Amino acid sequence: MPDRPSPEAVRAYYAAQPSPLVAATGIVLDRRGRVLVLTPSYKDGLELPGGTVEDTETPERGLARELAEELDLSVPVGRLLAVDSCPPGALGRSLVVHAYLVGPLTDAEAEGIAFADGEVAGARWLTPEEAAEQLPQRLAPRLRAGLAALYAGSVAHLVDGVPQPGSPAGLDPADRAALEHSGHYDPAGHRAARPKALTAANVLFTDGAGGILLVRPGYGEPGRWLLPGGGVDSDLGETPRDAAAREVREETGLEREPGRLLAVDWTHRPGYPARIRFLYDGGVLGPAEFAAIRLPPAELLEWRTARREELRGLVKPKLRRQIEACLTALAEGSGPLELHSGRRAGPR
Incomplete structure (x- = not known):
């Protein structure tokens, strides 16, 4: 198991990167509709597959690379489900996260997952409800919004995990109706958020x-x-x-x-x-x-x-x-x- 870098070293690494950071997350599903959740070896808490985009990569290519490096998984990256813009936090940089559908994986693909580079200590398949309950607070809303976009056939627009008023998916239907009835939508937001x-x-x-x-x-x-x-x-x-x-x-x-x-x-x-x-x-x-x-x-x-x-x-x-x-x-x-x-x- 690799040594954990100190918080100071992690912050210095990210502070030296261009702002904002760009990351790509995979919402990896199996044929039973379960979500793949990872246990990293280098920090506490659960994670979704993915990581920061490097060099001239697109988010899609960056996620494909992360899946291959972390999980020995070579599968197509599916459609975009959500974009989450996060203000500077503990790492000192703003972050734009693209969440994509991956799968559903076949049984053979799921059984072939391996932790080649040592960054992942374990993986579990959880129901969407279980995954949202066990993931950190910064990740659970992103997962919920991404799954809502998957089922609605749309894309969720988030800011720090919160669906925005004009988001085509992920916004609670009651909140959307309240915003609409109170006249808080402009025409573009109204069209985007209306049920399809x-x-x-x-x-x-x-x-x-x-x-x-x-x-x-x-x-x-x-x-x-x-x-x-x-x-x-x-x-x-x-x-x-x-x-x-x-x-x-x-x-x-x-x-x-x-x-x-x-x-x-x-x-x-x-x-x-x-x-x-x-x-x-x-x-x-x-x-x-x-x-x-x-x-x-x-x-x-x-x-x-x-x-x-x-x-x-x-x-x-x-x-x-x-x-x-x-x-x-x-x-x-x-x-x-x-x-x-x-x-x-x-x-x-």
Whole structure:
């Protein structure tokens, strides 16, 4: 184990560096969603992987180097989750920390972690809650904000670990609402901090005998079946109806104009963006149209039709409820229906 440098030597080293210092931290996850926390050999307290950026390195390259040196871990550095600007503290320099997602690591990658240079005495996988409780106060808020940005699909802006009013992620929702209602946002901060939603469009095709067209993707959970459709490219000006037609063309090769809107589903999971799904009637397909289906091999593995009573074993419960609501709208000539996680909402 290397000798611990004296506090005076540490401060002198950092005082000689350009200001501000730049550091890169990895929020390293495994496939169970646990966080990698390190026990350094040269100081007290727990740490997250990473360190200061050297010479002409970018933060991404600096983190990759630190992971290789500290943990013998050669994996890609993922997307930026948070930037934390810290005023001068015990080391005498201001510090800008970039926090990145690393992983989720495979079991083999996690088992291959080794402490080659002796700076790390041990490593533990902790749940996010356990890690936030056990990390020092200067690190725990950074971890919480970084994970919030991961789930929200955004980036957190911190100053000394505190999410700023215009931060797109990491700010407590109640605090954001209070700031908004009190008029403390400028237009740019308001747009950045407002909750975001993901929008998708799907099409319900039937075969005239009670069968529903489903497609099986080559990504995500094995054995999961979906309705044809996908995300709306709203940043390109695409409407849900346009997206439905495009997705059907890309996924099946069929040129079909979506019919009437059957339902709109709104789903929310705490910590994640809301999801809004537009569900359209695709009409009845005949034998010639089924024979003409051509799947994109890199995305979809196969297609099939399924009767209503078969859905329970093929699709997730939320999608099953959405499909059943659309079938009801078709049978009754009603709609569009307002759904919350596939369940009817609003006046009946």
